[in-house]
Amino acid sequence: ISQTWELQRLDTPELIGNFKVYGDFRKHAKEGKLPNYSFIEPKYYWWFGGANDQHPPHSIKAGEALIADVYHCVRTSPLWDKCLLLIVYDEHGGFYDHVITPKEATPPDQHQSQFKFDRYGVRVPAILISPYIRKGTIVGETFDHTSIPATLKDLLRLDSFLTNRDANAQTLSGVPDLASPRTDTPEDVSTSVHSRIIEASLKAPGIDEISTAAKTGIASSAPLTGLQRQLIGLANKLPTGEDPELRAHRNGRPLRTEHDGALHVRETVARFLRHLGRQ
Numbered sequence: 001i002s003q004t005w006e007l008q009r010l011d012t013p014e015l016i017g018n019f020k021v022y023g024d025f026r027k028h029a030k031e032g033k034l035p036n037y038s039f040i041e042p043k044y045y046w047w048f049g050g051a052n053d054q055h056p057p058h059s060i061k062a063g064e065a066l067i068a069d070v071y072h073c074v075r076t077s078p079l080w081d082k083c084l085l086l087i088v089y090d091e092h093g094g095f096y097d098h099v100i101t102p103k104e105a106t107p108p109d110q111h112q113s114q115f116k117f118d119r120y121g122v123r124v125p126a127i128l129i130s131p132y133i134r135k136g137t138i139v140g141e142t143f144d145h146t147s148i149p150a151t152l153k154d155l156l157r158l159d160s161f162l163t164n165r166d167a168n169a170q171t172l173s174g175v176p177d178l179a180s181p182r183t184d185t186p187e188d189v190s191t192s193v194h195s196r197i198i199e200a201s202l203k204a205p206g207i208d209e210i211s212t213a214a215k216t217g218i219a220s221s222a223p224l225t226g227l228q229r230q231l232i233g234l235a236n237k238l239p240t241g242e243d244p245e246l247r248a249h250r251n252g253r254p255l256r257t258e259h260d261g262a263l264h265v266r267e268t269v270a271r272f273l274r275h276l277g278r279q
Contacts (some may be wrong), residue, residue, distance in 0.1 A: 001231050001265050002041055003040060011238060016276045023202050025073065032078035036156060042066055044231055045262035046220035048209070049201030054093070055227055065197040069189035071129065075188075081181045085129040086148070086172070092122040099123065102142055106162035117165070128172060131181035142169050148172075220258035228261050235268040241275035 002019060005011045020028075020034075028034050042053040042063060054063035067087060074083050089095075101120045108117055126143065146166035153161055154171050161167040190198075224232075236251045250268070255261050 001235055001269050005238060006234055014248050027078040029073040034079055037152060040070060043201060045226060046258050047262040050197065052201060062064055062197050065194035068194045069198045072188050072190055075185065081131055084176060089124045092124050092126045095125050099122050106165050106168040108165035109134040128175050130176040131185055132176035132178040134178060143170050222258045226256060228258065232261050232265060235265045238268060238272040239275060240271040
């Protein structure tokens with residue numbers, strides 16, 4: 001499930017074709033057919049291959065394998081000399097922060113009754129990868145998450161910014177400053193373990209495997225995390241075109257384990273996609 005479906009107007013028949021599975025990203029990178037902007041989300045559930053979102057209690061190894069595979073796909077793509085790969089986290093996690101966060105930030109809009117959004121939170125790590133970035137570069141400017149849409153506005157020559165926040169954000173465009181692409185960047189940073197993890201996560205389970213997963217240990221019997229419960233709530237809000245009583249019954253099923261949640265989200269998203277395809 002994509003968390004971006006929380007944003008307005010993305011869960012529509014017009015835009016649903018822009019959502020692809022990770023296997024499609026690998027294929028398009030190899031063929032040199034990547035779109036101008038790709039946003040990759042990890043797996044949030046342990047489902048026929050480990051979750052790779054790096055949220056507890058999942059192992060961070062699967063997330064590292066995903067990052068390594070994304071890099072390899074971009075690095076070996078015919079589009080490598082035109083790519084900027086950005087690895088960024090939505091929170092600080094266990095990263096030690098040794099620099100005091102700037103106190104003043106630009107509020108995005110006038111809706112400030114509950115919180116003005118005029119200060120920064122904790123710092124989060126961000127890594128920029130491009131053949132036009134000098135080896136060993138450490139950037140000292142202050143960026144924030146809205147630096148991403150600000151950079152997109154710059155690169156794609158969009159008509160306007162989204163908010164006052166990204167209009168005043170430092171863009172990432174100046175970091176790749178070499179006149180010609182480097183040729184000393186490695187093609188592969190993964191290991192055989194990384195490869196096995198990624199291939200397992202791309203495996204399409206059969207009906208028999210799904211029905212026996214909870215018993216055989218293929219899927220996790222761990223309790224649902226707070227994030228996973230939020231994703232279930234998101235799935236329950238997606239339009240599926242079902243009869244309201246039937247939908248209420250499906251959404252009211254007891255979900256206790258990660259396997260329960262993964263199966264529920266998978267089924268609900270499949271109905272959502274079918275519904276949009278019929279519109």
